[in-house]
């Protein structure tokens with residue numbers, strides 16, 4: 001079976017641990033990577049995230065994953081925890097001293113000392129792949145390591161080693177209410193600057209939204225990171241479902257065929273192709289439904305229209321923005337469980353018709369529907385959505401505002417310049433994010449036919465159209 005592999009890189013190891021735990025369960029693997037399941041579809045595309053190691057006694061599935069950190073603590077905890085036997089020993093790469101919440105240490109100093117070792121390990125991992133589709137990175141962008149080292153790695157991958165592979169990130173953004181250090185907006189802004197230019201797909205998650213979901217839907221009053229990470233893992237599994245299991249996309253059946261030339265029908269590139277109309281605007285907001293579990297689940301409507309409604313409800317979003325203030329450029333919905341494709345498509349179409357002004361009309365059929373019959377562990381049905389909405393500018397605006405207030409007074413800058421950073425880079429990051437916000441705003445306001453003489457979308461405007469297409 002030819003699969004197109006994804007290599008995971010985590011500089012956010014607690015989130016990564018939750019992700020692997022969920023993926024193991026979905027594929028019938030135990031914590032040491034040994035298959036215990038009974039459903040053959042669990043192994044069809046196991047090669048996307050795992051390499052198979054055969055020994056005389058057993059077959060072990062080893063995650064295609066690197067665990068990175070600039071200090072040893074979290075890596076050691078993973079290594080000595082319940083998943084200690086899962087990852088290969090040389091897939092942990094860490095330093096000792098930490099980045100102390102300083103992006104410059106992650107990108108320029110401490111991180112730079114580790115980058116060659118990481119690139120070597122990545123090369124080894126990619127040599128094990130037949131057709132590497134790309135990478136996914138799990139990191140937070142508020143601290144020093146996931147943020148600075150994560151971005152350094154992204155830059156090296158893009159510019160030096162893997163320019164034609166897809167680079168997807170699950171990026172945890174800082175939230176004003178859940179902020180741990182004052183310099184988070186600096187780190188986040190410097191990271192966003194790199195993500196805009198070097199990433200292909202950035203799936204945004206913010207802890208503030210996660211706290212809201214934990215309290216509201218799960219009734220956990222003081223959620224721990226473990227609780228929040230379990231939510232992120234559910235969404236990560238949802239997003240990657242169609243890369244891991246056979247299913248249908250927009251009514252077309254896709255399933256792995258024995259023909260070795262046939263690659264699995266959905267991959268990161270196709271996801272990007274459908275979701276990203278403009279290369280810089282690749283910041284996606286994920287949502288999931290239903291979040292409720294246990295007793296409460298029995299009282300909640302779970303029809304397909306209910307699921308669709310929930311996916312486009314801000315309470316089910318993993319970022320704290322209000323999508324009603326923006327417009328959807330594109331979205332991908334992924335349904336899991338025993339759901340008829342027609343039913344899902346009709347429900348999505350209905351929601352779009354009822355809220356037509358919320359979806360840009362100049363990208364027809366901008367919401368895709370994928371169906372996979374395998375439900376998540378512990379749920380009968382569930383749905384995930386990745387939306388490219390102009391309302392994501394709210395997140396950037398928020399970070400931009402706190403960044404600008406401190407930067408104007410040059411507060412805390414010495415920590416960064418002491419690591420050899422040029423202040424210019426702060427200004428560049430600031431203006432890059434201001435540009436990005438303006439771009440989102442421009443497409444939010446764009447209409448199929450605007451009245452400012454810009455008529456390239458209109459058929460009747462023969463002259464204008466030919467002018468617009470003449471380049």
Ligand SMILES: Nc1nc2c(ncn2[C@@H]2O[C@H](COP(=O)(O)OP(=O)(O)OP(=O)(O)O)[C@@H](O)[C@H]2O)c(=O)[nH]1
Pocket residue numbers: 011014015070098099100101102140141142143144145146147172173174175178179180184207225226228229
């Ligand atoms: N959801 C979630 N967020 C986390 C977790 N750990 C840290 N964060 C958040 O991520 C941000 C940065 O956390 P750090 O742990 O300092 O990040 P780091 O990448 O290790 O960087 P340094 O420790 O500064 O080297 C903070 O806003 C935290 O709230 C986690 O396990 N889950």
Ligand SMILES: [Mg+2]
Pocket residue numbers: 071143145
């Ligand atoms: Mg850390």
